[in-house]
Amino acid sequence: MNLPKKTSNLQQELNIYLTPRESFAAIMLSAVAVDGYMAEEELQSLMVALKRTKLYKDKTKANIVGTLNKLLRIIKTYDVDSLIQLALPNLPDYLHETVFALTTDIALCDGAIFEEELEMLSKLSASLSIPEDTVNQITTVMMIKNKG
Numbered sequence: 001m002n003l004p005k006k007t008s009n010l011q012q013e014l015n016i017y018l019t020p021r022e023s024f025a026a027i028m029l030s031a032v033a034v035d036g037y038m039a040e041e042e043l044q045s046l047m048v049a050l051k052r053t054k055l056y057k058d059k060t061k062a063n064i065v066g067t068l069n070k071l072l073r074i075i076k077t078y079d080v081d082s083l084i085q086l087a088l089p090n091l092p093d094y095l096h097e098t099v100f101a102l103t104t105d106i107a108l109c110d111g112a113i114f115e116e117e118l119e120m121l122s123k124l125s126a127s128l129s130i131p132e133d134t135v136n137q138i139t140t141v142m143m144i145k146n147k148g
Helices: 009-014 020-033 040-052 061-077 080-090 093-108 115-127 132-145
Strands: none
Touching (some): 009 080, 020 040, 020 080, 040 061, 040 093, 061 080, 093 115, 093 132
């Protein structure tokens, strides 16, 4: 088995290693699942957002659903925080701001942001080392986008 270049203690403990593509989807899925309720708008937004990325452009809907099902099994077996911890080591640095922006967009797409989503986005921005001014810019733009 080819192990990823970066590993975390949790990855080693659980023997679960996500690909960069799966890691990207995992973080976005976390925004949908963190409040314990998956709104239809959030799931649709997640599917559309993934399909529009370069990482998933060549993947079929069935491929994407298969990936999301794998990630959902991890959430059901462990929790959302564990999924994020499994995803972070294998997410390429150049995708940090992109995944944060898309995750913020998904969290806001149902018209409300809950405490759990806000807390997750705060921890995520810190884990991804995104500067506060960039976080504020992304959040402002996504709030404007999701008003209409």
